[in-house]
Amino acid sequence: MKTLLKLLLLLCVSVVSAQKFVITNVTVFDGEAVTDTISVLVEDGVITEIAKTITTDATTVDGTGKFLMPALTNCHVHAWSNDALTEAAQAGVTNVLDMHGVEMAQGMMKSLKDSTNYARCFVAGAAATAPGGHGTQYGFPTPTLIKPEEAEGFISDRIAAGADYIKIIVEPWKETLSHETVGALIAAAHAKDKRAVVHISKAEDAKKVLENGADGLVHVWWDTLISTEQLKTWSRNKDCFIMPTLLTSQLVLPMIRKSAPEGKLLSDEQLEQQVKMIYDAGIDILAGTDPPNAGINYGTDLYKELKLLSKAGVPNLVVLKSATSLPAKYFPLGKTGSIKEGYKADMLLLNASPIQDIDNISNIAVVWKDGKKVR
Numbered sequence: 214m215k216t217l218l219k220l221l222l223l224l225c226v227s228v229v230s231a232q233k234f235v236i237t238n239v240t241v242f243d244g245e246a247v248t249d250t251i252s253v254l255v256e257d258g259v260i261t262e263i264a265k266t267i268t269t270d271a272t273t274v275d276g277t278g279k280f281l282m283p284a285l286t287n288c289h290v291h292a293w294s295n296d297a298l299t300e301a302a303q304a305g306v307t308n309v310l311d312m313h314g315v316e317m318a319q320g321m322m323k324s325l326k327d328s329t330n331y332a333r334c335f336v337a338g339a340a341a342t343a344p345g346g347h348g349t350q351y352g353f354p355t356p357t358l359i360k361p362e363e364a365e366g367f368i369s370d371r372i373a374a375g376a377d378y379i380k381i382i383v384e385p386w387k388e389t390l391s392h393e394t395v396g397a398l399i400a401a402a403h404a405k406d407k408r409a410v411v412h413i414s415k416a417e418d419a420k421k422v423l424e425n426g427a428d429g430l431v432h433v434w435w436d437t438l439i440s441t442e443q444l445k446t447w448s449r450n451k452d453c454f455i456m457p458t459l460l461t462s463q464l465v466l467p468m469i470r471k472s473a474p475e476g477k478l479l480s481d482e483q484l485e486q487q488v489k490m491i492y493d494a495g496i497d498i499l500a501g502t503d504p505p506n507a508g509i510n511y512g513t514d515l516y517k518e519l520k521l522l523s524k525a526g527v528p529n530l531v532v533l534k535s536a537t538s539l540p541a542k543y544f545p546l547g548k549t550g551s552i553k554e555g556y557k558a559d560m561l562l563l564n565a566s567p568i569q570d571i572d573n574i575s576n577i578a579v580v581w582k583d584g585k586k587v588r
């Protein structure tokens with residue numbers, strides 16, 4: 214009996230100590246900047262101290278030669294099942310932002326937020342679209358609207374269904390919402406303290422929705438190059454973001470180019486040039502890949518998007534921000550996306566620096582979510 218008690222006590226002690234660890238002598242990207250040879254203490258899933266040296270009885274993880282950064286957020290997914298959340302978590306993507314889905318299934322996916330093996334799922338619920346518009350073709354019931362007078366009711370319904378933010382679709386190659394209705398939706402979302410983000414595919418629509426106060430665009434336009442100077446006038450001095458989804462565009466556009474009703478679309482190189490001009494205009498860039506569109510996965514394919522942003526000329530430090538601290542600036546992701554005291558210990562320990570070479574983002578030694586090892 215005594216031996217059993219001792220064994221139980223030992224087990225308890227090891228469980229408790231697993232909740233407390235310090236990573237020493239590591240290079241840290243905290244979501245903003247990089248600091249060399251520093252220590253990070255994690256207790257009960259939270260980062261509690263960051264200092265040159267930390268005196269503690271916690272388990273030590275030697276970070277010598279390694280790179281510690283916040284775990285990743287994929288800002289544009291369509292998660293149809295829990296498996297998507299597992300695939301994301303395994304790749305170090307601990308937050309995913311769903312941009313149009315089945316509201317009835319989303320409550321269950323959101324409830325997995327505290328489980329180590331699943332990425333936290335944040336949702337827009339059903340996107341706002343016109344009857345017969347983009348988003349209505351997937352075979353599940355999708356609410357639609359037409360007039361600005363319907364905007365307030367539409368937004369209230371999404372919030373009642375659990376939406377964390379609002380997604381709106383402007384896609385003129387099908388039936389689509391008028392800019393008057395889009396403006397009313399954005400205003401109604403903001404009145405309820407929710408961000409409003411918009412799907413566009415044409416530059417003209419991008420300009421209009423940003424002028425109407427949209428917080429961000431969840432794709433880049435495909436039709437024409439917009440100069441840095443022009444872009445600077447679009448945001449009306451308000452912080453806003455553009456999510457280029459370059460990987461999605463480069464996989465989907467070859468098919469669309471053949472049947473494009475309006476002829477020419479930007480080439481892959483021009484899309485990359487456009488992303489650099491967006492960066493030069495001071496507009497925030499967010500990383501998203503839009504899985505499962507074009508066969509893109511929920512996990513490791515996000516590394517490809519980061520690589521494309523880097524190739525486009527966005528500095529690697531800013532590329533890392535696009536999938537860590539910047540998503541948390543625009544979406545209600547709680548205390549995630551940064552390695553700072555008081556933040557959740559959602560972290561990646563890499564074997565080499567992705568600032569030196571963005572490919573190192575895939576060279577992962579450990580993934581933690583809430584201070585617990587995912588892998």
Ligand SMILES: [Zn+2]
Nearest residue numbers: 289291312503
């Ligand atoms: Zn999408």
